[in-house]
Amino acid sequence: MNPAAPANEGRWPDPIAQALWRLGVEREDFAQLTGALGASAKETIFAQGTLKLHHYRPLTDELYRVPVLVVTSLVNQPTILDLAPGQSIVENLLRKGFDVYLIEWGRPRAEHQDLALEDYVLDRIPACIARVREDCGEPDVSIIGYCIGGLLATMYAALHSDGPLKNLVCMAVPVNSDGLESLKTWMGSHFDEESVIDLYGNVPADLVQNALRMLRPFGRLAGAMNLLNNLDNPEFLQSNLRLGKWEADNIAFPAAAFRQMVNDFLRGNKLIRGTWTIGGRRVDASSVRVPFVHLLAEDDHITPSASSRDLVRLIGSVDKREIIIKGGHVGLVAGRGAEKRMWPALEAWLAERSV
Amino acid sequence: MSERNLNYPSFFGMWREWIVRSEQQWSESMSKLLKDEATAGVLSRQLDEARMMQKMFAEMMQSYLATVNLPSRLDLQWLDERMGRVEDGLGAVQAQLVQLRDAVVKARRATPDDAGVIRLPRTRRAPTERPR
Numbered sequence: 001m002n003p004a005a006p007a008n009e010g011r012w013p014d015p016i017a018q019a020l021w022r023l024g025v026e027r028e029d030f031a032q033l034t035g036a037l038g039a040s041a042k043e044t045i046f047a048q049g050t051l052k053l054h055h056y057r058p059l060t061d062e063l064y065r066v067p068v069l070v071v072t073s074l075v076n077q078p079t080i081l082d083l084a085p086g087q088s089i090v091e092n093l094l095r096k097g098f099d100v101y102l103i104e105w106g107r108p109r110a111e112h113q114d115l116a117l118e119d120y121v122l123d124r125i126p127a128c129i130a131r132v133r134e135d136c137g138e139p140d141v142s143i144i145g146y147c148i149g150g151l152l153a154t155m156y157a158a159l160h161s162d163g164p165l166k167n168l169v170c171m172a173v174p175v176n177s178d179g180l181e182s183l184k185t186w187m188g189s190h191f192d193e194e195s196v197i198d199l200y201g202n203v204p205a206d207l208v209q210n211a212l213r214m215l216r217p218f219g220r221l222a223g224a225m226n227l228l229n230n231l232d233n234p235e236f237l238q239s240n241l242r243l244g245k246w247e248a249d250n251i252a253f254p255a256a257a258f259r260q261m262v263n264d265f266l267r268g269n270k271l272i273r274g275t276w277t278i279g280g281r282r283v284d285a286s287s288v289r290v291p292f293v294h295l296l297a298e299d300d301h302i303t304p305s306a307s308s309r310d311l312v313r314l315i316g317s318v319d320k321r322e323i324i325i326k327g328g329h330v331g332l333v334a335g336r337g338a339e340k341r342m343w344p345a346l347e348a349w350l351a352e353r354s355v
Numbered sequence: 356m357s358e359r360n361l362n363y364p365s366f367f368g369m370w371r372e373w374i375v376r377s378e379q380q381w382s383e384s385m386s387k388l389l390k391d392e393a394t395a396g397v398l399s400r401q402l403d404e405a406r407m408m409q410k411m412f413a414e415m416m417q418s419y420l421a422t423v424n425l426p427s428r429l430d431l432q433w434l435d436e437r438m439g440r441v442e443d444g445l446g447a448v449q450a451q452l453v454q455l456r457d458a459v460v461k462a463r464r465a466t467p468d469d470a471g472v473i474r475l476p477r478t479r480r481a482p483t484e485r486p487r
Binding site for chain 2: 043044045046047049050052053057058060061062063064065097099106107109110135136138181182185186188190191192195196199214215216217218219221222225226228229301348351352354355
């Protein structure tokens with residue numbers, strides 16, 4: 001039975017409240033329906049410019065010895081990894097006994113146009129790792145990197161092979177730009193990245209988001225139809241609206257980092273060729289010797305298999321593995337299937353290497 | 356079918372289902388077209404033109420909005436920048452407070468419990484190592 005219809009109490013009728021009531025959802029508006037994203041309890045233990053390093057409150061009485069540092073993408077909000085209770089890879093790690101830290105890169109402003117990959121890989125990630133070690137008192141740290149965050153983490157690992165890294169987990173990390181056919185064509189010789197940078201400074205989030213949407217031009221239409229087809233399923237509705245809320249809130253690409261991604265990664269494919277230099281040092285993925293796993297999504301249209309499957313081959317570790325999981329780029333970490341497929345695979349791999 | 360199910364078999368329901376099932380194929384065909392060098396070149400030129408037009412229009416609107424005493428997009432961007440600085444400042448203060456708290460605990464001026472510091476044993480074993 002539906003609960004009583006929402007009372008108007010002399011106010012104008014609220015069509016959203018009425019619609020939600022008809023769907024059997026006892027909420028007043030969509031904001032309430034999705035709740036706040038990224039709401040797991042945490043405290044900021046380090047800040048540098050727009051960067052914030054968060055430490056999550058543990059949810060178990062006993063922790064694995066090795067802490068986990070999550071390195072997120074530069075252009076998406078990290079809330080994708082902590083959407084809501086039950087739809088959060090961070091919460092799942094906490095429930096399984098991991099001590100979780102997360103880097104939130106923040107929104108670059110005009111004054112951050114010169115932030116380059118060097119700043120992330122050689123300065124900010126090492127600073128965060130130092131702070132994590134100081135905070136937890138452990139000498140080594142595992143890193144989980146998602147999408148571009150995974151690329152940064154891989155570069156860090158390659159350039160700090162004698163560093164405190166214990167394990168490296170990558171999720172949907174693109175390394176071979178030949179596998180990103182569309183992006184490579186669009187940002188090929190026709191594309192003038194300097195005119196975009198001159199005009200905007202940092203590359204607006206909308207521009208990056210629209211390019212990603214064009215990778216699956218009818219994806220949004222199908223998503224809307226799928227939503228309509230599942231209107232009688234409040235869980236689906238909530239999950240979908242949360243993802244929509246996250247997707248609508250993106251971050252601009254710092255100009256200098258964008259320039260490097262277009263020239264060195266997309267056009268030059270320098271990681272695969274072994275010619276990418278960061279701060280004058282060559283990024284050689286074969287110098288990564290720590291236990292490594294790459295979690296890939298079978299139907300990832302943003303980081304298709306052709307762009308990501310080479311990573312495991314490039315890495316020099318003896319203990320290395322690739323796990324392909326059903327789902328898409330976002331579904332890999334936050335979809336309704338992630339809980340059944342990806343999270344258990346991640347826990348099983350990481351737990352025995354975190355003692 | 357539940358009372359709340361709005362998707363009773365209907366023409367529109369079937370039409371939506373068909374769109375969902377066909378989407379991948381349509382997207383693939385469209386992507387193939389967009390991947391073409393010539394198409395990409397045309398699109399790139401059009402985007403450049405659109406960006407320049409947008410810039411000119413934004414500059415024009417800015418003076419108009421100033422005349423009618425309304426904030427422009429640029430004003431909102433400045434506000435966003437200032438709020439960003441405030442947010443970063445708050446983050447820095449928060450981080451410093453945590454460091455100060457930890458230093459107080461380390462100097463034994465407060466117990467971890469009083470200071471709200473959680474220190475848990477880091478002795479957890481992997482599920483495969485735990486006694487059954």
